[in-house]
Amino acid sequence: MKIIFQPDGKSATFTGSINLLEAASKAGVLINAACHGGGTCGKCKVQIIEGNLPELSQSEKKALTLDEVEGGFRLACKLVVENDITVLIPDLLGEGDRKKALTKLPDHFKQDIQIRKQYVKVKRASMKNQKSDVKRLAEALNISDLVVEPKLLYSVSKSLKSKKAEVTAVVKDHCLIAVEPGNTEEHHFGLALDIGTTTVVGMLYNLHTGEMIDVESRTNPQSNFGADVISRIQFTRESSENLEFLQKRIIQCFNEMIQKFSVRNTFDPNCIYDVAVVGNTTMSHLFEAVDPESLAKTPFVPVYCQGVNNLASDLELSVNPLANVYFLPNIAGHVGADIVAGMLATNVKNLPGVTLAVDIGTNGEVYLGNEGNILTCSTAAGPAFEGACIRHGMRAAKGAIERVLYQRGDIMVQTIENGDPVGICGSGLIDAVAVLLELGIIDKNGKMISAEACLDLGLSQELCDRLIQADDGMAFELYQNNGRTIILTQGDVREVQLAKAAIMAGMLTLLKEEGLKMTQIDRVLIAGAFGNYIDKKSAVKIGLLPDVGMTKLINVGNAAGTGASMALMSEKVRNEAELLSHFVKHVELSASPIFNDEYMNAMRF
Numbered sequence: 001m002k003i004i005f006q007p008d009g010k011s012a013t014f015t016g017s018i019n020l021l022e023a024a025s026k027a028g029v030l031i032n033a034a035c036h037g038g039g040t041c042g043k044c045k046v047q048i049i050e051g052n053l054p055e056l057s058q059s060e061k062k063a064l065t066l067d068e069v070e071g072g073f074r075l076a077c078k079l080v081v082e083n084d085i086t087v088l089i090p091d092l093l094g095e096g097d098r099k100k101a102l103t104k105l106p107d108h109f110k111q112d113i114q115i116r117k118q119y120v121k122v123k124r125a126s127m128k129n130q131k132s133d134v135k136r137l138a139e140a141l142n143i144s145d146l147v148v149e150p151k152l153l154y155s156v157s158k159s160l161k162s163k164k165a166e167v168t169a170v171v172k173d174h175c176l177i178a179v180e181p182g183n184t185e186e187h188h189f190g191l192a193l194d195i196g197t198t199t200v201v202g203m204l205y206n207l208h209t210g211e212m213i214d215v216e217s218r219t220n221p222q223s224n225f226g227a228d229v230i231s232r233i234q235f236t237r238e239s240s241e242n243l244e245f246l247q248k249r250i251i252q253c254f255n256e257m258i259q260k261f262s263v264r265n266t267f268d269p270n271c272i273y274d275v276a277v278v279g280n281t282t283m284s285h286l287f288e289a290v291d292p293e294s295l296a297k298t299p300f301v302p303v304y305c306q307g308v309n310n311l312a313s314d315l316e317l318s319v320n321p322l323a324n325v326y327f328l329p330n331i332a333g334h335v336g337a338d339i340v341a342g343m344l345a346t347n348v349k350n351l352p353g354v355t356l357a358v359d360i361g362t363n364g365e366v367y368l369g370n371e372g373n374i375l376t377c378s379t380a381a382g383p384a385f386e387g388a389c390i391r392h393g394m395r396a397a398k399g400a401i402e403r404v405l406y407q408r409g410d411i412m413v414q415t416i417e418n419g420d421p422v423g424i425c426g427s428g429l430i431d432a433v434a435v436l437l438e439l440g441i442i443d444k445n446g447k448m449i450s451a452e453a454c455l456d457l458g459l460s461q462e463l464c465d466r467l468i469q470a471d472d473g474m475a476f477e478l479y480q481n482n483g484r485t486i487i488l489t490q491g492d493v494r495e496v497q498l499a500k501a502a503i504m505a506g507m508l509t510l511l512k513e514e515g516l517k518m519t520q521i522d523r524v525l526i527a528g529a530f531g532n533y534i535d536k537k538s539a540v541k542i543g544l545l546p547d548v549g550m551t552k553l554i555n556v557g558n559a560a561g562t563g564a565s566m567a568l569m570s571e572k573v574r575n576e577a578e579l580l581s582h583f584v585k586h587v588e589l590s591a592s593p594i595f596n597d598e599y600m601n602a603m604r605f
């Protein structure tokens with residue numbers, strides 16, 4: 001039996017029947033499975049475009065609308081395939097590479113790349129010069145105490161045997177990392193990796209010129225085993241093999257990226273000599289295959305915080321086997337290396353006045369810079385803005401509604417890459433709630449009004465007709481066409497309230513800890529791909545960002561990726577990262593009475 005996965009065109013053959021989610025995993029195709037195959041999240045929805053299927057299961061009947069059933073949609077986790085089929089995975093439609101354009105090294109940054117490539121002509125051995133190959137290479141390099149790993153002795157001897165004995169040595173401090181025949185000075189690469197809970201980004205740098213030459217972003221392949229950090233930690237506890245399994249998944253994902261980079265830019269991946277990695281504390285533990293269990297229970301203590309230097313070959317990362325893979329330090333159980341990287345990229349320690357910075361993701365991380373003092377916290381915003389617990393939520397990929405506007409008495413939607421609407425992503429969600437608040441369709445407590453009450457408000461018939469009764473209360477129809485309906489439910493609005501309240505309460509708690517008021521804020525830095533695409537006015541309207549004036553709300557792009565890139569290219573930045581991880585004061589919100597009060601207040605719109 002053959003299953004073809006579109007739009008990638010990947011296919012796999014199986015004997016006997018197989019669960020579609022399992023088949024996809026075996027075929028290396030990612031399907032969003034936020035509830036882990038429990039049949040409750042509805043995220044593994046796929047469209048069967050060819051083939052005969054069995055009856056709908058009970059969970060499918062619950063999760064799918066009539067239109068979806070007619071359109072061939074099924075839950076991958078509940079579908080057992082027995083015959084050849086072709087499946088369309090909606091989330092993979094043009095996976096938005098939105099982080100690509102968002103990494104820019106700051107103007108103040110000065111690179112100081114420690115790894116150098118040096119092309120030299122090595123003297124031939126003779127009866128008059130019986131010095132060893134290593135000694136003659138060291139002399140040509142002018143490094144008297146050159147350290148050569150035993151693993152490299154073979155390639156030293158092999159390259160010196162070439163006709164002209166002209167070689168390029170790759171050296172860090174006094175250590176030889178590689179020796180290559182001929183002049184390969186220009187093939188000098190490094191990788192900066194940013195592991196998000198949902199999305200991972202790889203940035204390829206030419207370490208000869210300091211330029212970024214390629215970027216790849218993908219869904220974190222671990223997300224099939226838990227949408228957020230807690231469920232992923234839970235997965236590691238289910239079996240002793242799962243921790244290593246998750247580590248292998250992320251390494252395999254990076255190896256696929258590296259393969260793409262090398263084909264697209266025609267170079268040998270062995271010419272990648274240095275790697276810097278960031279991610280939250282859980283991602284860091286999973287990358288190092290260190291048990292993250294303690295991060296999921298009080299007092300949320302990580303196993304380690306310091307930066308970790310790994311040998312690429314130990315991780316089985318397909319770069320030069322002697323390349324160093326440096327994972328930046330963490331600050332606390334839920335404030336990780338990605339935030340340290342963000343602090344480096346935004347230079348928060350040296351900014352004058354009061355700076356509030358927020359990275360909105362599954363966890364909302366906030367930090368406050370006050371004349372050189374830095375406080376930080378992490379708030380459990382939940383995956384609402386990533387679309388995970390929203391009825392028609394999805395990631396920022398082609399076809400996701402990213403803008404919702406009120407025009408000429410009705411609602412208009414805009415989608416990513418102008419694709420046919422298939423769901424709503426975080427920025428669309430914020431707009432939708434903001435617009436409905438503005439119109440009075442959602443009240444200050446987050447309650448959605450009925451169609452009758454909408455008419456009473458004097459709103460247009462078109463708008464009122466969009467208010468429908470859904471299974472869990474009122475819902476607002478954002479889009480309806482070609483058998484596809486995208487709604488915003490009362491439950492979705494509640495999820496947005498919880499998420500925005502958590503982030504705002506985190507910000508207010510840090511301000512209070514420093515004895516500061518909102519009016520004293522000089523700037524609010526919005527980090528992360530998501531932050532870059534939200535409409536700031538809408539975000540202020542729903543209370544996700546503070547109302548400090550539009551000019552003080554500044555997008556800083558993928559600050560975590562930028563910080564990782566800076567660490568890749570500067571030893572000084574790595575040292576600063578280690579210092580920051582000790583220096584920054586972490587505020588644990590679960591133990592903060594201020595946070596609890598602020599959170600309750602911030603629930604209202």
Ligand code: FES
Binds near residue numbers: 037038040041042044
């Ligand atoms: S419903 Fe299938 S993974 Fe959640």
